[in-house]
Amino acid sequence: MNRLSLHTIDLNADLGEHDGDGVARDDAILALVTSASISCGFHAGSPEVMRRTISAARDHGVSIGAHPGYPDRGNFGRVELGLPVRDIAYSFSAQLEHFSAACETEGVRLRYVKPHGAMYNRAARDRELAAALCQVVMRFDSSLPLLTLAGGAMETEALSAGLPVVREAFIDRGYLSDGFLVPRSDDGAMISDAATAASRAVRMVLEHRVAAVDGTEINLSPQSLCVHGDGADALRIIAATRKALEAAKISIEPFAS
DSSP states (O other): OOTTOSEEEEEEEEEOOOSTHHHHHHHHHHTTOSEEEEEOSSSSSOHHHHHHHHHHHHHHTOEEEEEOOOSOGGGTTOSOOOOOHHHHHHHHHHHHHHHHHHHHHHTOOOOEEOOOHHHHHHHHHOHHHHHHHHHHHHHHHTTOOEEEETTSHHHHHHHHHTOOEEEEEESSBOBOTTSSBOOTTSTTOBOOOHHHHHHHHHHHHHHSEEEOTTSOEEEOOOSEEEEETTSTTHHHHHHHHHHHHHHTTEEEOOSOO
């Protein structure tokens, strides 16, 4: 931590989910974040994009995380499929192995795991799924931190299993009064104004609070702040957030290094 700073936070983005213009955007984002949750190629992206994003993150000195999601490319892994827990756990495990092999090829270390989209949201509420995913990570590498929604079932189950946990908050997503995210189909789900997102980020770190869509004040203690890298406003939001955090004398550092 910077000795002049009393607060530190990780800034992460979900990347490796697009070809074409998305690759250039990912590269620009990698210059601003400290951790990158990179698609394993099942919900989006491809093996080539995955390897290229891992390599770019390495070159930027960014911590690399596996970002496995539902194998549902048509819906970008953001629709709940109602799959049996055992099937989700099997896919999750296969994606970790696939991603880890790519990291080994690129000469980098896998630093953490973060489920994607609908899998992430279901695991935040569904203790059976959360426990199953935690067991997969335990068998794969019990030292790997799980990046997960602060206060959700995944955090509870990971702590119970003895896995390291990193609490995450979202600066580009709206919150419900119960601390979960507003569904993307509902009003208030997305925050596209960079100044608003940046202000929320600073408040999350300094005050450990965020306002829900109904005005309720939610308490949270994030260790990492996320911006979704696929959004049209992602780069502007991340740049504004980094500038605001630095102005508030908040040190921006990876939680895993």
